[in-house]
Amino acid sequence: MSDWNKALATEIAKGLINTGIEGGYDSVAKSTAYDYPSIGVSQWEGNRANELLRAIPGGAEYADRTYIDIKASGELPMLKELLRSEAGQQAQLEQLSRDCLQYVEVLQQVPTLDDTRCIIYAGMWCPTSTWVVKRFLANRYMHVDLRSLEALYKLFKNYYWVAADVGEMYRAGYANRAEATYQYVAGIDLTTPYGVPAYGYAGNGR
Structure with a gap:
């Protein structure tokens, strides 16, 4: 894992965050393919969304739940608040950086x-x-x-x-x-x- 790859991954992550083309820190939407939510700055779904949620204190209670369930319970605002919290943003940055490093390695x-x-x-x-x-x-x-x-x-x-x-x-x-x-x-x-x-x-x- 070279410093060059890490630097490129950082620039890709910064680009995704600064443009918001995938979403903001507090983005929560229903997946186009499943009943589960797509969340955060990279619209993570399924296992990746659960991985992110479990990395945020208090986030595990939203893992493995459908978008409809979370919405019907009135918890969407709480989930969004959790994602845009300092801990939520840090967890997203760390996960996005790992993702972007994989992107660089594949694109090479x-x-x-x-x-x-x-x-x-x-x-x-x-x-x-x-x-x-x-x-x-x-x-x-x-x-x-x-x-x-x-x-x-x-x-x-x-x-x-x-x-x-x-x-x-x-x-x-x-x-x-x-x-x-x-x-x-x-x-x-x-x-x-x-x-x-x-x-x-x-x-x-x-």
Whole structure:
């Protein structure tokens, strides 16, 4: 586990939190696939949600419960308060950092995906499905310059909804996510920690 990977994971985590593209600290929604809640800054579900809840003092009482049960009992506000508490935020940061480190390790298996900004950009999509993102990029690296943030942005904006098999209804939402992610990654200062030129001052659209 290199310091470089940890640094990239940190940048991905910061991006997810700062953009809120997955959710805020106190996000609680009904899973689109199951009856369980999706919670926090990465919309964790199932076992991952339970793992997070058990890491927060007082959170275990919400583990293994359905969204409908929590809502019907009037406990949704209490769960949200728990998630945005100092302990809740710390637990989420720790879990998200572990997740992001896995994202980096998986993305490094994609040929030509070695530009710092592009790894961060792709990593910010991994909560949707790490393996879908990897396959999406690995299937296209011969035809798309994965060292170009601009090219990566256009690729996700136009085609990721197809690869994720989510249907036309999610197309606009994914396009908006692609735009928000692009604006964030293009704007962050990577010069000091990584020696990466400001966006637009290097080759390949970087």
